């Protein structure tokens with residue numbers, strides 16, 4: 001139910017985070033799991049909690065020359081079960097509310 005067939009098959013979770021859309025389905029799910037992103041450039045590698053990586057609507061802490069090379073979910077967050085329920089005006093190809 002996320003995106004179109006093309007997005008379901010080709011898009012990456014990193015792209016979904018870097019897009020920083022308020023409707024991004026990957027963001028709330030990874031935020032509640034306390035995920036952090038690894039940002040790498042030719043000069044340095046740094047880690048940021050997802051809540052500090054996404055600065056606002058379409059805005060991230062990505063610096064010129066950096067790319068997201070990993071998304072880490074702490075092991076403690078992988079305990080138990082979780083679910084993501086998408087709220088939208090229709091079932092498919094919908095922007096999340």
Ligand SMILES: Cc1cc2nc3c(=O)[nH]c(=O)nc-3n(C[C@H](O)[C@H](O)[C@H](O)COP(=O)(O)OP(=O)(O)OC[C@H]3O[C@@H](n4cnc5c(N)ncnc54)[C@H](O)[C@@H]3O)c2cc1C
Pocket residue numbers: 001002003004007010011012013014015016018019021023024025026062066067068069093094095096
């Ligand atoms: C028809 C349609 C339906 C959609 N439906 C949904 C939906 O249901 N749910 C949802 O969450 N989103 C939806 N989207 C938007 C969605 O967020 C993006 O299309 C997709 O998730 C982004 O992933 P991507 O890998 O294609 O990124 P791209 O579109 O390739 O990249 C997005 C941005 O991030 C940058 N980027 C990508 N990867 C990296 C990286 N590793 N490091 C640094 N920068 C990077 C790119 O340069 C670009 O600026 C929809 C879009 C369309 C067109």
